[in-house]
Amino acid sequence: MTLMRYAEALNAALREEMQRDPSVFLFGEDVGRYGGVFKVSKGLRDEFGDARVRDTPISEQALTAMAVTAAMSGTKPVLEIMYADFLPLSLDALINQASVFSYLWEGQVDMPFVLRTQGGGGVGTGAQHAKSLDAMVCHIPGLKVVAPATPADAKGLLKSAIRDRQPVIFLEHKLLYNTRGEVPDGDDVLVPIGKAKVVVEGKHVSIFASSKMVIEAENAAKLLAEDGIEAEVIDLRTLRPLDLDAIRQSIAKTNHAVVVNEGWTFCGYASELSATIMEYCFDDLDAPVARVAMPDMAIPYSEPLEMAVLPNAVKIAAAARKALA
Amino acid sequence: MKNAPSTEELKDIHYKMVVTRELEEVLGAYAKEGKTRGPIHRCDGQEAVGVAACAALRTDDYVCTTHRGHHVYVGKGLSARGIIAEIFGRETGYCKGRGGHMLLGDVSTGMLGGNAIVGAGIPAATGMALSIQILKQDRVSMVVFGDGAAQTGICHEAMNMAGLWKLPVIFLLENNQYGLTVRQEVQSPVADLSIRAAGYDMPGEIVDGNDAEAVYRAVAVAAERARRGEGPSLIEAKTYRVKGFSTSDMGGYQSDEEMAPWLERDPIKLLSAKLTALVGADAVLAIEAEACAEVARAFEAALSDPFPTFEIHAPSAAYSETL
Amino acid sequence: MATPITAGAVAGEYMETLVIVEWRVGVGDTVAEGDVLLTIETAKAAVDVEAPCAGVVSAILAKAESEVPAAAVLCLIGTDLSDVDYDGPKVAEPTAVKTPGTTLVAQPVASFAAPQSPPTASPSGRVIASPAARRLARSAQLDLRMVHASSPSGRIKLRDVTGAMQSAVAGSSGAPVIVPNESGPLKVHRSGAAHGAPIFMIHGFASDAQSWYPLDRQLAKDHPVYRLDLPNHGASPKRPVGDFANLVREVREAFDALDLDGAHVIGHSLGGALALALADTRPRKVASLTLLAPGGLGPRIHGDFIKGIAGASRPESLEAWLKVMVNDARMIDAPFVKAAFAARSQPELRAAQRHMGETLFADGTQSFDLVAALHRLICPTRLVWGRKDKVLDWRDALQAPGHVGLHLLPDVGHVPQLEAPDLCLAIITSLIKSI
Secondary structure, eight states: OOEEEHHHHHHHHHHHHHHHHHEEEEEEEEEEOOOOOOTTTTTTTHOOOOEEEEEESSOOHHHHHHHHHHHTTTEEEEEEEEGGGHHHHIIIIIIIIIIHHHHHHTOOOOOOOOOEEEOOSSSOTTTTTHHHHHHHHETHHHHHTOOSHHHHHHHHHHHHHHHHOOOOEEETTTTTTOOOOEEEEESSSOEEEOEEEEEEEOOOEEEEETTTTHHHHHHHHHHHTTOOOOOOEEEOOOEOOOOOOHHHHHHHHSOOOEEEEESSSSSSSHHHHHHHHHHHGGGGOSSSEEEEESSSSSOSHHHHHHHHHHHHHHHHHHHHHHHHO | OTOOHHHHHHHHHHHHHHHHHHHHHHHHHHTTTOOSOSSOOOOOTHHHHHHHHHTTTTTSSSSESSSSSSOOOOHHTHHHHHHHHHEEETTSSSSTTSSOTTOOEEEEGGHHHHHHHHTTTTHHHHHHHHHHHHHHHHOEEEEEETTTTGGGGGHHHHHHHHHHOSSEEEEEEEEESSSTTTTHHHHOOOGGGGGGGGGGOOEEEEEEETHHHHHHHHEEEEEEEETTOOOOEEEEEEOOSSSSSSSSSOOOOOOOHHHHHHHHHHHHHHHHHHHHHHHHHHHHHHHHHHHHHHHHHHHHHTSSOOOOOOOGGGGGSSSSOOO | EEEEOOOOGGGGGTOOOEEEEESOOOOOOOETTTTTEEEOOSSSEEEEEEEEEEEEEEEEETTTTTTTOOOOTEEEESSTOOOOOSSSOOOOOOOOOOOOOHHHHGGGGGSSTTTSSSSOOOSSSSOBOOOOHHHHHHTOOOOOGGOOOOSTOOOBBBHHHHHHHHHHHHHHSSSSOOOHHHHHSSOOEEOOOOSOOEEEEETTTTTGGGGGGHHHHHHTTHHHHHHOOOSSTSOOOOOOOOHHHHHHHHHHHHHHHTOSSSEEEEEETTTHHHHHHHHOOOTTEEEEEESOOOOSSBBBOOOOHHHHHHHOOOOHHHHHHHHHHHHSSHHHHHHHHHHHHHHHHHHHHHHHHHHHHHHHHHGBBOOOOOOHHHOOOOSSSEEETTTTTTSSGGGGGGGGGEEEEEEETTTSSSOOHSHHHHHHHHHHHHHHHHH
């Protein structure tokens, strides 16, 4: 085990996979000489050169489309889209290209590309640089979507994502890059895509979260414990394909579900979780599934305003108490 | 002359152009009878662009094309039978009936592939060129795109990166004068789109898109340049769309006067005359007869091929276990 | 030709109308035989109507929450969606739909609701309960209209159902009841002919000698009939019984005191286990043995039932548990419940039985094993068991040796003599005649 920051864990994953497989290359805005605006690709250009760690023009639309076809023609691109807010520019490549051709040309081509991006609010980046658009990418068939919460999962999932034969959207969170955690040593320690993890065990209410919301959920569990409520926190880790078994098992135990996502509420990822639980766990439910997500509005800039819209531990705990009431 | 097609190559190009034309005409007849599904975008009159350009490439070079790509499919070596089977939704089609005529892909011939999002082929070929450069392969990629696609934002993004990184990609602009019903001069302030090449530090050239030999030469030069690592080229092949946008096009916006000179300069007629001078009329007629016979056999076989059976696509599934 | 579905006998013969509570299937659904199609409300309670055959629901002819004639065709089950032809009237004409709420109040069961626990119902009259609460109530056969919602949401939750089940067990009188310790012999009721082969009957847990009606009336025509009241039951003394062996000793003493020769012993449930143990230890005195759903042949037993029925302090909670005993809930009508509750209105009796249940079936388990005794039997023996028994597992019967005759009755619950009295009588009389 090594104590690492989340950004360092990602960096280690990229370095190890680039060493392991010469067809892996990185491209994106500011990823080369500068090492990425969040320093995830720090030092990699020096080690692997300009061809494999490539600074690009500001061309998200074409970059994503190029990642799709580069992946179909022998390389394993890792594209960094600097902010999740820019994902709408990538959507044609994801929806009309990657999703379509992975089905139409199945058996003829693989599509092993990773699109890394980061979202989330809390530091005053404003309405165009703080969104969580998880639902938008999770809507697309043929893509896998992961959103790790810890350095260990960040490293293990990124390595799995790079080795996967399907496109993987890798969602990071700007407030997680500096968090620290123990990361298992070894080049082949992978975290499987499609497997959730119980991070706090409990029997009264299940809280499902991903990315930074896992930390909020863990804090909510501590608040609830003060009232004698034992919350179970499940870190989904992979948003698509979703680990339905883990959800079923937890709700069978607790009969109460709170679903958390930092994105918008309406038609959001929390809504999808809620629908899934209604559909597959209905008879286990002792209360309606509670969604804790962003209000349906643009994210304001001023600190008290931004804090008012972001989901947090207090809001999660309140939803859990209401479900249990 | 270097980069000129040999007589044998011209015979092959002529054969494939006739296959393409025959394919379009038989498909048109089926469409009229209501026996095709969805729209068909015919490339009559544009055969020289797709067929001759692909003839100048190798089998393992990549090609991307448009929703109007039958000439590229045939030119890159796809069988008429597999194309027809795909159009009629059969198991034996290139995409097992999943794609239809606009979205064919065949990795064995490097044809990746048709694309019905206007402009999407441009970054697609650029992405493959990026792969080729990173893997240091002796390959090129080519995109055949239209004057409509040339107006998309992604065209600029892709050409900019191709020029910037000297990617081995050929941008073959098949200027058939129309984006759906809108003439090119209503879509662009300049008549010759090839002048844009200067902005991306690549050569830009105009060729007669109805002259198969001219198309072949221009593409062969661009491919050599790309293989040498000198980067992309833009070739604007001027041609004309003689059969409307698609089988669902009501027409009425292309006048007979406008079309007459293009019909006179039909690419198959032009190449037929050139080949007759080289190998004699009998040999040319034999090529054409065999091409038509192949298409007839292909239709017969494809139409008796089985339909695919539906299966859920497990890799697209939203849950990590089977429900 | 589609099969028309009516409420049939479920509606009760004296019912003129019934109310459709809820459709559990929709048009186009494929159903298997036995699937629940809909829930109806009769004067007795909510009852599920099951599919008599497999097929596709090709038409639904009556709306939820409407009141229709008891004989109305409610839906059709055909071979496919287009199969809608059937013999009989084509459409169920709903009578005037009652004002929401009034139907509920009219239910006799609803009037049992304690004043402090108002029935939880929406303005539409539908009980609001969480899915998990509904599932538990269904499996415990607990009427949700009897359950008070503790949540501010007004929705009945799991905890409310488990609470209601526990209070059904513990009784609601509040004050703790001391288990009495009375002395004296067990009560034996004698009836019937002066002469003939004697019959000795042992009832089951939480029942009493009266429960043999009408079997004993018929048998009494030709035989002297002796019906035992177990300790803490009927007119017998109330006292701690100790373990099963101790209970066997008490029963044997009562039997020995009668000094019967060649007795035909009949036992039901716990009484069946005791009859078996009696025959095992008095082989020369027992001429034949009829065991109705006997205990002691396996560890499984419905633990909540034992607690619930012994402790039921209100007619409505007793009714819920009585329904667990039978396959056909219609057996448990209001007069039946009234009579059953009257027999156990004494808090002391309930407390004594609860204590006895906890002693004999600790951990919800039958810890006494009589399989070996069953194999040792030398007298002619019949084992009668309902395949829809929810209290004991009828498959335990399959351990019987070859010389024991098995009668495994379809569509019968834990009390064959109640649900199939004629058949039970025929089995017993032919057994006695064969001796």
